[in-house]
Amino acid sequence: MKVVATSKRIPIENVQPDTSFESLGIDSLDRLNILFDLENEFDIEINDEDAKQVKNMREMIEGVTQLVQAKNGSSPAE
Amino acid sequence: MHRVVITGTGVISALGHNTADFWRALITGTSGIGAIHGMDEWQIRFKNGAEVLDYVPEEHFAAAEIGFMDRFAQFAVLTAREAIAQAGIEWTPCLRETAAVITGCCLGGRAVEETGYWELFHNGRSRVHPLTIPLSMGNAGASHISMQFGLEGPAYTISTACASSSHAIGQAFWMVRSGAAPLAIAGGSEAPFFLGNLKAWEALRVISKDTCRPFSAGRSGMILGEGAAMLVLEPLEAALARGARPIAEIVGFGMSADASHITQPASTGAARAMRLALRDSGLAAEQIGYINAHGTATEVNDRTETAAIRCIFSKHADQLAVSSTKSMHGHALGAAGALEAVASILSLRHGKLPPTANFLTADPACDLDVIPNQARTCAVEACLSNSFAFGGLNAVLAFKAYA
Numbered sequence: 001m002k003v004v005a006t007s008k009r010i011p012i013e014n015v016q017p018d019t020s021f022e023s024l025g026i027d028s029l030d031r032l033n034i035l036f037d038l039e040n041e042f043d044i045e046i047n048d049e050d051a052k053q054v055k056n057m058r059e060m061i062e063g064v065t066q067l068v069q070a071k072n073g074s075s076p077a078e
Numbered sequence: 079m080h081r082v083v084i085t086g087t088g089v090i091s092a093l094g095h096n097t098a099d100f101w102r103a104l105i106t107g108t109s110g111i112g113a114i115h116g117m118d119e120w121q122i123r124f125k126n127g128a129e130v131l132d133y134v135p136e137e138h139f140a141a142a143e144i145g146f147m148d149r150f151a152q153f154a155v156l157t158a159r160e161a162i163a164q165a166g167i168e169w170t171p172c173l174r175e176t177a178a179v180i181t182g183c184c185l186g187g188r189a190v191e192e193t194g195y196w197e198l199f200h201n202g203r204s205r206v207h208p209l210t211i212p213l214s215m216g217n218a219g220a221s222h223i224s225m226q227f228g229l230e231g232p233a234y235t236i237s238t239a240c241a242s243s244s245h246a247i248g249q250a251f252w253m254v255r256s257g258a259a260p261l262a263i264a265g266g267s268e269a270p271f272f273l274g275n276l277k278a279w280e281a282l283r284v285i286s287k288d289t290c291r292p293f294s295a296g297r298s299g300m301i302l303g304e305g306a307a308m309l310v311l312e313p314l315e316a317a318l319a320r321g322a323r324p325i326a327e328i329v330g331f332g333m334s335a336d337a338s339h340i341t342q343p344a345s346t347g348a349a350r351a352m353r354l355a356l357r358d359s360g361l362a363a364e365q366i367g368y369i370n371a372h373g374t375a376t377e378v379n380d381r382t383e384t385a386a387i388r389c390i391f392s393k394h395a396d397q398l399a400v401s402s403t404k405s406m407h408g409h410a411l412g413a414a415g416a417l418e419a420v421a422s423i424l425s426l427r428h429g430k431l432p433p434t435a436n437f438l439t440a441d442p443a444c445d446l447d448v449i450p451n452q453a454r455t456c457a458v459e460a461c462l463s464n465s466f467a468f469g470g471l472n473a474v475l476a477f478k479a480y481a
């Protein structure tokens with residue numbers, strides 16, 4: 001949520017799990033910025049097709065969590 | 079006011095190194111899209127592009143010339159040469175002194191900058207090549223054309239992203255029509271296949287992972303292309319006086335700005351550019367039989383463009399044929415409008431309309447006759463060529479068959 005708030009330059013209080021992208025006024029270019037920020041923040045690769053399905057914060061968080069878990073699960077044990 | 083005709087064209091693209099090869103590929107529905115060379119190690123999320131293949135600079139230029147011209151400038155000069163040779167221009171001192179050269183490009187020779195910066199950032203070098211600026215500047219194409227042919231009239235370059243060369247041809251048309259220049263070489267050139275640029279397009283998430291399928295259900299975005307096209311424009315009476323055969327007449331130019339969004343197109347802006355091109359041409363909407371669409375194969379472009387065409391042509395939209403030749407030569411950015419202008423005038427000349435290649439099934443939101451996959455024999459009186467740039471800058475050209 002912090003990533004979205006920072007990217008869109010809006011107060012973090014406005015960004016809640018059930019907030020839809022539409023209600024935040026997030027357009028296609030904002031989505032690209034958020035995807036870029038998320039990929040950098042969490043060191044993940046977000047698939048274009050998967051990203052298009054995401055409509056709100058909760059779906060975004062679930063998607064990112066899955067990708068982070070997949071990344072951690074697949075990295076070799078130290 | 080002069081009537082203005084095109085008497086020569088030059089093309090280099092993924093469909094070959096001259097106009098004849100370009101046209102042969104277009105009417106056989108042959109796509110020039112394939113795997114981009116030399117990018118395997120960079121993990122780019124797309125792999126295909128429409129590159130100019132088998133291009134050997136030494137076959138066209140002396141070694142000394144090659145050192146002064148980046149790939150995009152070489153393409154510009156090569157296509158100008160072909161266009162001028164086809165037109166059979168006989169240069170007089172007066173004509174050389176006043177002929178115009180107007181080119182379009184989006185990136186220019188930026189690949190050269192990348193090479194230099196790579197040395198700075200990665201290899202610890204402290205200097206870049208002294209020709210980095212003259213090789214990379216966007217006007218290099220126009221400058222080298224003017225130098226090659228000794229043309230001393232108005233020469234400049236327009237950069238309006240994907241509409242650059244349509245704006246360039248439109249400006250040239252107006253200059254020749256008004257008498258401001260007795261002849262113009264106009265078109266565009268682009269060489270976009272270098273790592274930094276491919277990464278920048280990747281980040282926009284608009285490039286297809288397979289191929290370019292404009293107006294088709296199942297499309298997944300655009301495919302980058304490279305190349306150049308140049309046209310010779312001159313007054314009809316001058317062409318006839320020297321026994322040249324006009325390929326087609328250029329009759330209208332319309333331009334507009336969406337004033338809306340930096341990447342999302344607005345159908346109102348596109349529609350207004352088409353309306354203005356029609357008005358400038360004096361043609362009735364019903365005289366237009368074909369539109370060479372901007373047709374990038376992104377969902378938003380194709381739907382917006384369809385809506386704009388329906389808005390302008392209303393019932394006649396169902397009588398029109400529309401195709402996107404980007405399905406074959408890719409989206410060559412600043413050269414796109416010029417490649418498509420050549421496709422448009424050759425369609426008028428030959429009475430054949432190039433198809434939208436790679437078409438799968440109809441998208442209900444793009445319900446125009448888009449000439450799926452197979453070229454069509456159909457003599458049309460007049461056509462439009464649409465170019466709509468990022469940043470909402472639109473340019474539309476109108477051409478008429480020269481009987």
